[in-house]
Amino acid sequence: MYEIVAGIDKSEARGTAIAEAITEIPMDASQVRVTLLHDFEENPEGASVDQVASVRRAREVLEDAGVEVALEESSGEPADAILRLADEQDADMVVVAGRKRTPTGKVLFGSVTQSVILGTDRSVLVCSGEED
Numbered sequence: 835m836y837e838i839v840a841g842i843d844k845s846e847a848r849g850t851a852i853a854e855a856i857t858e859i860p861m862d863a864s865q866v867r868v869t870l871l872h873d874f875e876e877n878p879e880g881a882s883v884d885q886v887a888s889v890r891r892a893r894e895v896l897e898d899a900g901v902e903v904a905l906e907e908s909s910g911e912p913a914d915a916i917l918r919l920a921d922e923q924d925a926d927m928v929v930v931a932g933r934k935r936t937p938t939g940k941v942l943f944g945s946v947t948q949s950v951i952l953g954t955d956r957s958v959l960v961c962s963g964e965e966d
Contacts, residue, residue, distance in 0.1 A: 836861060838868045840929040841916040841946065842889050848931035849888030853895035855961035856929060863900035868929075870896075870905050871919050873912040883907035913949035920956055929959045 838856060842849045856868060870892055872883045883889055883905045896903045908915035920928050932947045951958050 836866045836927075837923050837925045838866060838927045838929055839916060839920045839923060839925040840868055840870050840892070841912060841931075841950070842870050842872050842886070842892055843912070843931075843946075844872075844886065844888055845931075846888045846891050848933075849892040850895060851961050852929050852931050853892040855959060856896060857899040857901065859959075864902075867902040867904065868896055869919065869923060869925075870903060871916055872905075872907050873915045874907060874909045875912070913946045913953060916946070916950050917953045920954060925956060927957045927959060928954060929961065932960050932962060 840852050840856065842852060856866075857863070859866075870883075870889050872886050872889050874881070889905060893903050893905070906919055908919075916928060916930070919925075928950055930947050930950050933945075947960055951960070
């Protein structure tokens with residue numbers, strides 16, 4: 835089984851882009867398992883991962899393509915959570931969606947994508963998922 839961990843934030847456009855990028859990888863969908871991870875930076879209402887629209891949409895796209903999907907949630911630093919889950923599952927690939935940020939924005943706010951790329955020796959697929 836080819837294991838993929840995908841970090842899904844609250845953007846439905848980026849979640850859909852991630853799922854579509856995974857379905858375009860030339861491999862047998864029945865031999866792929868994707869774990870969609872949503873990191874709750876703030877969750878005062880106690881929502882669960884299956885209540886997040888971007889996760890539901892990504893799951894729908896993947897399942898329609900015949901890919902097995904699991905859901906995970908965490909709270910804290912998104913990049914750390916993605917890397918930890920990838921290690922726990924011995925993932926073959928990590929998938930994230932990039933965001934357009936100015937160089938100053940990257941310095942001030944950091945970049946989950948950059949942290950994931952620099953924090954692992956696993957293959958990382960970065961797809962575009964900017965909202966219009």
